[in-house]
Amino acid sequence: MITTVLTAFVIILGFIILFSGIFTVKQQTAAAIERFGKFQRISNSGLHFKVPVIDQIAGRINLKVQQLDVLVETKTKDDVFVKLKISVQFQVISTRIYDAFYKLENSHDQITSYVFDVVRAEVPKMKLDDVFERKDDIAIAVKRELNEAMQDYGYDIIKTLVTDIDPDIQVKAAMNRINASEREKVAAEYEAEAERIKIVAKARAEAESKRLQGQGIADQRREIARGLEESVDVLNNVGINSQEASALIVVTQHYDTLQSLGEETQSNLILLPNSPQTGSDMLNNMIASFTASNQIGEAMKKDNALREQKRKKKENQKDNRTRNYPKTEEPGNEEGQDEV
Structure with a gap:
């Protein structure tokens, strides 16, 4: 009975030991196998067998593309503190898994150190505006430095990206104010240009209005003169001379002007003096001036006649x-000219 139990125990133990020597490795993963602490081999993805108890899986290493985000704070050339977020995409070289596993204790810390070193060497050479404009140059510099350093450890740097640039909060506020001021300046320039265009257009319109107004006044005066001429001709045809006709037209225009002023309800114009006698006095003065002018004209005509x-x-x-002196011929005058 005891023998049977021991045999069963041995069989079970053998199966356990046998199954402990079977292991699997996932896709895009590699396992380092050690025998008594010494590197034995690299096992890639699939089903594998190791010597139970003797061989051990020292560790597994990821062969996928990995990304490490590093946040670096540094100072620019114009003394502005800025935080840069650098994303590093890297991968273990499939042919150098041994170096990646045994040469480097912590790949993330190593990559982070190189990123800090490169960024703090490049950014202080640039002004803040240049950091935003030349972030690709910073990424290229980081990748170049990392490739040179990490190749020896079996890592390939696929790409580096500057994913964020975060200046100090006061600097960002100042930059926003500058941007707002620039936009306000541009808006003011456009508003001033629009105002200038409106002023020029208004001036041109006023100039055209004045020109047309002057032309209208000239036409009006020309028509008034033509009307006066026709009125004088009509009055002359009915026996009224030019002087009387002119006086009559002046008096008529005077009263027409007073009537038009009286029709304006909003007018504040006051004529002083103004009475019915004023029109008569004006007519009498004009007649007297015309009479005096005629008298002077008659006197001048008589004087000219005399x-x-x-x-x-x-x-x-x-x-x-x-006629009373006789004509004589002058001696020596061969042409026979007469001389008085």
């Missing part, structure tokens, strides 16, 4: 004296 008579009289006397 002067003309005297001139003709002198000419007649001169002609008479010329």
Whole structure:
């Protein structure tokens, strides 16, 4: 009975030991096998067998593309503190799994150290605006440095990205104010240009209005003059001379003007003095001036007539004296010219 139990126990123990030597490795993963603490081999994905108790799985290493985000705070050339988030995408080289597993204790810490070193060497050479504009240059510099360093450890740097640039909060507020001021400046320039265009258009419209107004006034005065001329001709045809016709037209226009002023309800114009006698006085003054002008004209005509008579009289006397002297021929005058 005891023998049977021991045999069963041995069989079970053998199965346990046998199954402990069977292991699997997942896809995109590799396992390092050690024998008594010494590296034995690398097992890739699939089903594998190791010597039970003797061989041990030292560790498994991920062959997928991994990403490490590193947040770095540094200072720019214009003394502005800024935080940069660098995303590093890396992968273990399939042919150098041994180096990746045994040469480097912690790949993340190693990559983080190199990222800090490169960023703090590159960013202080740039101003804040240049950091935003040249973030690709920073990413390229990080990738170049990491590739040179991590190749020896069996890691391949696939890509580095500057995913965030975060200046100090006061600097961001100042930058926002600058941006707002720039936009306000542009808006003010556009508003000023629009106002200038409106002023120019208004000035041109006023100039055109004045031109048309002047042309209208000239046409109006021309028509008034033509109307006055026609009125004078009509009055002359009915026996009223030009002076009386002019006086009548002036008085008529005077009263028409007073009537038009009286029709304006909002007018504040006051004419002083103003009475019915004013029109008569104006007419009498005009008639008196016309009469005086006629008298002066008549006197000038008489004076001119007397002067003309005297001139003709002198000419007649001169002609008479010329006839009374005989004509003689001057000696030596071969052409026979007469001389008085």
